[in-house]
Amino acid sequence: MQDTKKNIAFSPETLELIGKIIRRYPEGRQKSALLPILHIAQAENDGWLSSEVMDYVASLLSIQPIEVYEVATFYTMFNLKPVGKCVIEVCQTGPCWLRGSEELVKYFEQRLGIKPGQTTADGRFTLKTVECLAACGNAPVVQVGTEYHENMSVEKAGELLDQWTSENKCSHTNPYL
Amino acid sequence: MAQKILLNNIDVPGLATFEVYRKLGGYSAVEKTLKSLTPDEVTAEVKKSGLRGRGGAGFPTGMKWSFIDKSTDKPRYFVCNFDESEPGTFKDRYFGTLNPHQLIEGMILGSYALGAKTSYIYIRGELFYVLQIIEKAIEEAYANGFLGKNILGTDYSLDLYCQPGGGAYICGEETALIESLEGKRGNPRIKPPFPAIVGLYDCPTVVNNVETISVLPWILNNGADAYSSIGVGNSKGTKLISACGHINKPGIYEIELGLPVEEFIYSDEYCGGILNGNKLKAVVAGGSSVPILPAELILKTAKGEPRLMSYESLAEGGFETGTMMGSGGFIVMDDTTCIVKNTLTFARFYHHESCGQCSPCREGTGWMEKILQRIEDGNGTMKDIDLLFNISKHIEGNTICPLGDAAAWPVAAAIRHFRAEFEEHVKQQKCPLSR
Numbered sequence: 067m068q069d070t071k072k073n074i075a076f077s078p079e080t081l082e083l084i085g086k087i088i089r090r091y092p093e094g095r096q097k098s099a100l101l102p103i104l105h106i107a108q109a110e111n112d113g114w115l116s117s118e119v120m121d122y123v124a125s126l127l128s129i130q131p132i133e134v135y136e137v138a139t140f141y142t143m144f145n146l147k148p149v150g151k152c153v154i155e156v157c158q159t160g161p162c163w164l165r166g167s168e169e170l171v172k173y174f175e176q177r178l179g180i181k182p183g184q185t186t187a188d189g190r191f192t193l194k195t196v197e198c199l200a201a202c203g204n205a206p207v208v209q210v211g212t213e214y215h216e217n218m219s220v221e222k223a224g225e226l227l228d229q230w231t232s233e234n235k236c237s238h239t240n241p242y243l
Numbered sequence: 244m245a246q247k248i249l250l251n252n253i254d255v256p257g258l259a260t261f262e263v264y265r266k267l268g269g270y271s272a273v274e275k276t277l278k279s280l281t282p283d284e285v286t287a288e289v290k291k292s293g294l295r296g297r298g299g300a301g302f303p304t305g306m307k308w309s310f311i312d313k314s315t316d317k318p319r320y321f322v323c324n325f326d327e328s329e330p331g332t333f334k335d336r337y338f339g340t341l342n343p344h345q346l347i348e349g350m351i352l353g354s355y356a357l358g359a360k361t362s363y364i365y366i367r368g369e370l371f372y373v374l375q376i377i378e379k380a381i382e383e384a385y386a387n388g389f390l391g392k393n394i395l396g397t398d399y400s401l402d403l404y405c406q407p408g409g410g411a412y413i414c415g416e417e418t419a420l421i422e423s424l425e426g427k428r429g430n431p432r433i434k435p436p437f438p439a440i441v442g443l444y445d446c447p448t449v450v451n452n453v454e455t456i457s458v459l460p461w462i463l464n465n466g467a468d469a470y471s472s473i474g475v476g477n478s479k480g481t482k483l484i485s486a487c488g489h490i491n492k493p494g495i496y497e498i499e500l501g502l503p504v505e506e507f508i509y510s511d512e513y514c515g516g517i518l519n520g521n522k523l524k525a526v527v528a529g530g531s532s533v534p535i536l537p538a539e540l541i542l543k544t545a546k547g548e549p550r551l552m553s554y555e556s557l558a559e560g561g562f563e564t565g566t567m568m569g570s571g572g573f574i575v576m577d578d579t580t581c582i583v584k585n586t587l588t589f590a591r592f593y594h595h596e597s598c599g600q601c602s603p604c605r606e607g608t609g610w611m612e613k614i615l616q617r618i619e620d621g622n623g624t625m626k627d628i629d630l631l632f633n634i635s636k637h638i639e640g641n642t643i644c645p646l647g648d649a650a651a652w653p654v655a656a657a658i659r660h661f662r663a664e665f666e667e668h669v670k671q672q673k674c675p676l677s678r
C-alpha cells in the first residue's frame with residue numbers, strides 16, 4: 067500500500083516554473099500544461115508517478131484526478147510504478163535491430179542480472195526496451211534520462227555501466243532545469 | 244553540386260546561436276516579408292513554390308494554408324509537428340538541434356501568413372534535450388525583437404512556445420497532436436471537421452512538419468520560382484533523407500528531388516554503398532509505414548526505368564511494385580537480413596503505438612505481431628502467412644486514422660515481395676538467417 071498521508075508539494079522554484087508554463091496557454095486552457103508538469107513531477111518523485119503525486123498535479127491545474135490518470139496511463143514515458151535510480155532504455159525497433167540492439171540488450175541483461183522491465187535488487191538500475199528514438203543513423207541507441215547515447219556497442223555499454231555505477235547515476239532530473 | 248536549402252550552413256560552428264545565424268543572413272526573410280508582403284501574398288507565394296508537406300503525406304503546403312478559416316473572430320494557431328517518431332526518420336531532430344533559428348524563422352513566417360498570434364512547437368518527450376536547445380533559441384529571438392510584441396516595429400505580434408509530448412508515436416498524427424497539446428490522451432479525431440476549421444482549442448489550426456516550416460525562409464528570400472525550378476514533376480525542391488541500416492555512411496542528406504535511387508545508395512556523396520561490401524536485399528524508402536521493396540524494384544521500376552527519389556517515381560507501380568516517399572526515412576537492408584524479423588519489429592512497434600480507439604487497429608496489430616513472432620520462432624504454418632495477409636487487408640482503410648494503414652502496409656508488402664522467405668521459416672521450422 068502506498069502511504070496516502072505522505073505530504074506532497076513542489077518547491078517554490080518548481081511552482082514558479084509551473085506558473086510560467088501555465089501562462090503559455092490561453093485563459094482556461096491550463097490543462098495543456100499537464101504533460102510538461104507530469105514530466106517535472108515524475109523527475110521530482112524518484113522517476114515515477116504515484117497516485118498522490120497525480121492528485122497533487124490535478125489540484126495544481128484545477129482538473130479532476132481522473133483527467134490526470136487518463137493521460138499518465140496513455141503515454142509511455144510516465145512510470146506508474148517505482149523505478150531504479152538510473153533507467154536504461156534500449157531501442158529495439160527495426161533500424162536499431164539491424165545494427166545490433168539485440169546483442170546490446172543481452173549484454174545489459176547479463177551485466178545487471180535482470181530482464182527488460184525489471185529493476186536490480188539494490189534499486190540502482192532499471193532496464194527497458196523502447197521503440198524508435200529518432201536516431202536511427204547512429205544505431206543502436208540508448209537513452210538515459212535526457213541523454214542520448216548513440217553508435218552504441220557492447221564495449222561502450224560496458225564503459226558506460228562502469229561510469230554510471232561509480233558516479234551513482236540518477237536519470238530523473240527536472241528536464242526544464 | 245546539388246542545391247542545398249536546409250543543410251548549406253549546417254557545419255558552421257555556432258549555427259544554433261542567434262548571432263551566427265543572423266550573420267549568415269538569417270531572419271532576413273522575416274524582415275522582408277513583414278514589411279513588404281501581406282499574409283495572403285505569403286500564402287500565394289508558398290502555393291506557387293509547389294512545396295509539399297515533408298511530414299509524410301506530401302500534401303501541398305500553400306493549399307493547406309488556404310483552407311484555414313479566416314471568417315471567424317476566433318484565434319488561429321500554427322503548430323509545428325516535431326514529434327518525429329516514425330522508425331527510420333531522424334531528420335527533424337538533426338536539423339532542429341543544429342539550426343533551430345531557421346525553424347523559428349519559418350514559424351514566424353507561417354504564423355504571419357495564417358494570422359496566428361500564438362504558435363507551438365510540439366516535440367516528442369524523448370527529445371527534451373532538443374526542446375532545451377530550441378527554447379534557448381526562442382529566448383534569443385525574443386531578445387532580438389523577432390518574437391513578442393510588434394515584431395520589428397510592425398503591428399504583428401507573435402508568441403512562440405515549445406511543448407513536450409509524453410512518448411507516443413500516434414501524437415505525430417496531427418489531430419492526436421492537437422489533443423495532446425490540449426493535455427489529453429493522443430486519440431486522433433474523426434475528420435471532418437479538419438483542423439483548418441476546428442483545431443487547437445476548437446480554433447482554426449494548421450499543423451506542419453519541421454522540415455516544411457524550415458524551408459519557408461528560403462522560399463520567401465529567393466522566390467517561389469527559384470524553389471520550383473529545383474526537382475522534377477510535382478516533386479519540387481529539396482528533401483532531407485534520413486539514411487540508416489546497412490550502409491557505409493548513415494546520416495542525413497539533402498537531395499534535389501529526382502535523384503536516382505541507385506546514385507543515392509551507392510555514391511560516396513550519399514550512402515556510400517552497402518556495409519561490408521554485401522549485397523543489397525531490400526529498402527524501406529520512406530519510414531517504416533511504406534511498403535518495403537526488394538533491390539530490383541527499388542533501383543528500377545517494373546517498367547525497367549531508373550527509380551528516382553521523387554513522390555511520383557517512388558510511387559510508380561502502385562503498391563504492387565512501388566512504394567512511397569513518406570517521411571524520407573530510408574532504411575537499407577543487406578542480404579544477411581531476415582525480412583520476417585524486420586517486419587516483426589515494425590509490427591511490434593505499431594501494436595505498441597496503436598491508441599486503441601478502433602478495434603481493427605487495436606486487435607489487428609496485436610495479432611500480426613503474434614503471428615510474425617510465431618513464424619520467426621519456427622512455429623508458424625503456411626496458413627499463418629495467408630492469415631497475416633488477410634488481417635492486414637482487414638485493417639487497411641477501416642480505421643479512424645492512417646496508423647492502421649501504416650501498420651498493415653509493411654506486413655502486406657513483406658509478404659508480397661518475400662513470400663518465399665516466410666515459407667522457408669515454416670518449412671525449416673526456424674529462421675533460415677538467424678546467426
Ligand SMILES: Cc1cc2nc3c(=O)[nH]c(=O)nc-3n(C[C@H](O)[C@H](O)[C@H](O)COP(=O)(O)O)c2cc1C
Nearest residue numbers: 296297298324326327328415416417451452455645
Ligand atoms: C501515425 C502517424 C504519425 C505521424 N507522425 C508524424 C510526425 O512524427 N511528424 C510529422 O511531421 N508528421 C507526422 N504525421 C503526419 C501528420 O499527420 C501531418 O500530416 C503532418 O504533420 C502535416 O505536416 P506537413 O504537411 O508539413 O507534412 C503522422 C501521421 C500519422 C498518421
Ligand code: SF4
Nearest residue numbers: 598600601604642644
Ligand atoms: S487507427 Fe489505430 S491509432 Fe489510429 S485512431 Fe484507430 S486505433 Fe488509434
